[in-house]
Amino acid sequence: MRLFRHALAAISLGLLAISAGASPANPQNGTDYRTLEQAQPTESGKKIEVTEFFWYSCPHCAAFDPALTAWVKKQGDKIVFKQVPVAFRESFIPQQKLYYALEAMGKTAEMNPKIFQAIHVDRQRVDTDKTILEFIEKQGIDKQKFTDLYNSFGVQTKVRRASQLQEAYKIDGVPTIAIDGRYLTSPSIAGASMANQPESMQQAASLQVMDHLLTKLAAEKGAEKPVEAAKPAKKK
Template sequence: MQLNQLLSRAFSILALSAAGLLAASASAQTQNYIELTPPQPSDTAGKVEVLEFFAYTCPHCKTMEPLVANWAKTLPDNVVVRPVPVAFNASMADLQRMYYTLESLDRLDLHNAFFRAIHDERKRLFDAKAMAAWAAEQGIDNQTFEGVFKSFGVNTKVSRANELAKAYKVEGTPTLAIGGRYVTSPSMNSSYEATITQAQALLDRVLKN
């Protein structure tokens, strides 16, 4: 083969390689979810889990919460949506305990009310004392609240929430984890609604497989 033919073929190979790299780069830039390796197991036996990582101090979480709640109503019986409170520093641990205390007391009807108290009413509910006072205003016995808030069960759930946030590499909220395999969030999509649409597509993929 003549030298000019060899050079022509070499340039063609380089051009194809460069095009492939550019296409891969463009794909990565437009990726609106992350695939986890390895996949994470479900904590709910026999169920596909959708984990909703949130923080009470996050205004985006407050906005996204009703969308997730409405979406959850459309999901099949073998899928469960589990909110997971996230703490990015030690000062947020009491906010995690607040969610699990409401859950343990069967008062998750106050979940959105607590969001509103922080963001709409501008109440500074960031420590155990302030949270207990707010809970009392909602009709929860103070002694009962404090006993659950500091309980072994709530502390165990907080520890597990921290493990999950680390395993799913959660760096911001809100974040949705789908079936232990995929993670998506508004920061990866064009809107809150687009995030739900993407989460549904990922869930469909998990259920199909």
């Protein structure tokens, strides 16, 4: 897990630099994050929904994963975290199916770091039906159960839904974080003014923007007062 130890160390340094004044202390709409023209429905009730659009073969997604995982854990039950694997081309679809088959088995948290490690550190191919099944078998996962899920109608349905979400959110790069169906940010968006800085600083900037948006949304939700029931008319 060399990549992830180094990534976490880099994120820590990036956070220190940002606290020293390198990041947007007051994130601005249109600069540090974007507001969707049409808000998307969420399914998280009173909690704030946070969705990561990602691609297993994206090196930036792999680098961001440890810090994002730690950030999600820090939020506790304040948020509902979801992931959506994207497909900018048809060749991405096997990895979408990989994610949703693992999700159905309850193994994404366990396997995502291993997949990033295999692709970006060990330089293995895990992007076709054949190479994915070979990789899964090496992980000690029930190959038949995985294969059945991988080819299932349920997974196919989720893949189609992922494409619909990708289009609805107008995702043009990954990783991208959607918050409450309204806002988009990412290391490349929040760190646009840090083009010459280490990627870790851009990642830390995006986490700070995400914190800002959560605080903003929590305040808005707290300000929403329930509609009082109409009082019965007094008898004359």
